[in-house]
Amino acid sequence: MSDGGKPGVAAASGRPTTRARLDRLVLALGGPVLALGVAVLLTSAVLLLSGRSPVEPYVLMIEYAGNADIQVLIVNQATTYYIAALAVAVGFRMNLFNIGVDGQYRLAAMVAAVTGAAFSLPAPLHVLVIMAVAMLTGAFWAGIAGILKTSRGVSEVVSTIMLNAIATSIIAYLILPAQFGEQRGNNLTTGQIAESGWFPGFDTGPGGVVYGFIVVAALLGVVYWLVLNRTRFGFDLRATGASQSAAAASGVDAKRMIFTSMVISGGVAGLAGMPVLLGDSHTYSLVFPVGIGFTGITIALLGRNHPVGIAFGALLIAFLDKASATLDYSGYEKEIATIMQGLIVIAVVISYEAVRRYGLRRQQQKVGEELAAQAASAPGDTSQNLSKGASA
């Protein structure tokens, strides 16, 4: 890394200097931090308007989150959110809005639970089969939207929303005792998965058990980053997402890319139900968590489709979800956290645009300054630098 030297030269040759990298970091962090700040301020304003303390709820929540068992709840919930958000992010990078993550993970969890309860295999194999079934189911369900989009031009927004509703009906049918379900009291379940099909967790003692699936979630994040940034496929995907016609002109089969990324998004979505299924419930029942796919959209937006950003986003939303439980005991409504989540989403969209524009302006300014500086220095030097930049 050629740090130091003349900044102008380094920038022109396409290698970022320390300062340029710092700039990028500031710009990347600026959006979320600004959004969070605005959301906190607005929430405080809401609290003030309703005649409450504008600070106490935050203090209560942070204190409550200091307990080990609440932290375990937060981390476990974040694991689930993380996977769902990655699934959404895969679509976003391709300019596809997969709203169907919710239906995909529920159907996948249900089919995987039925499969997992149907037979028993040696431990690691059993878990792998369940995971594979979940991914295939999710991929299949998203693939329908993919085919509709590529062959008939149906907007994936519309088709995935409808597929969510269809998934609900299919699950309701399959979970009836006449099909694969079992009635337990007033609940319907798909039967217990044998212990060989449980994903071992990390026991933290009094805090509870952290889902072992967190390791898989982290690996997924790494794979997501590697595939998108270090493979031909990832480049094609990002290129098609940025401009379909430009990508097509450079030889990318756009339709195939749309279908493939939809299937991958669905496959990842299929895993979103696995932390709970393999780590906690070991069955799909009427009380299986719902709505994770929609939270995933929020988190993907918040994390700017970046695996690390999404991890922080997932932790933040999970924190708001879990720590807000304490507000009810102290005379506040836990819906304060819901208000805050909504404000964060709005603030995120606005602040990212603001930061992007600021970045653009800054860049223009800098280029202008550099050109002026170069024009002022020796003419020979400048032409040398420019040609060097062009050939790099």
Add this chain to the structure above:
Amino acid sequence: MRRVTKLAAAVTATAALALTTAACGGTSTESSGESEDKGAAIAYDVGGRGDQSFNDAAYAGLSKAEKEFGWDGEDIEPSDGESDADKASRLNELARLGYNPVIGVGFAYAGPIEEAAKKNPDVTFGLIDDETVTGDNIVNMVFSEEQGSYLAGVAAAHATETDVVGFVGGVEVPLIKKFEAGFVQGVQDTDPDIEIKRQYLTQPPNMDGFSKPDLGKEAARGQLDADADVIYHAAGLAGQGVIEAAADRDRWVIGVDSDQYEQKTLAPYKDNILTSMTKDVPDAVYNLIKSVEEDDPQSGVIRYNLEADGVALSDSNPAYQEMTELTEAVEQAKADIVAGKIEVSPTP
């Protein structure tokens, strides 16, 4: 080098995520000496207070106890999309804060209560609508909805003039199927020729069928168009739509859970509310709280059936009382069920 640092950042972030728990000591469930008697607490199911259904009924039981024993209880609503772990955490927190008994409304609390009851052996846990988990400090309050619904069926069969009656269920879950099963059996035992229209508003996990009156209204209109002149609803708040639709056409409707003839929000339609199949959740909750207050806590499965007046058919509508043939038939059916002459099946 850029590649390495970015990757390293990703790895550290995820590792940090995994390790946050290692850094801290206490847990929220550790006793903090706050164990003085603070009264009872209720943890609601989806919908929470204001659902005009069993969450509200449980709250009614709590308020009755609050007035009598002079403390302020607590009632907590769930959040969307939560898992069993969240429910268990809620129950543990209520127990830690000193509430006793702690009551979970709905079968969704079965697993969480089993867990919390083990962790808090000195606290009594009430569980409504489930008897699959048991324990010394668990009180299972279960209702024979099918028996009460059988009576509703008998009443509907006697009240109909078109020989078409309707059933509108909120969400198609086993609990609501008990209402359907009893109603259908009651109608058919009275007159097998009567046609029964049955409809559920939504499928789980979509719980709109318990909360959106417009869905109930739509379904009821469909049945009214098909000549139904008595409709029995088991749809919570969505049932208000059913009642409205039936009243608009001046047909009969049978309410559910509490005596809907007496409900203030339904006053404009009350003349069309023939009767209601009441489920005595308020008293079930109150009895449990009282037993704890008197240091003689209930334990095990408590069945609220026709015999125990846990389920019943209300008679506050004067028009209902005037139909002597109908009321006699209902009384007869009730006596037969209590005597064991009629077995009502809980599944359709």
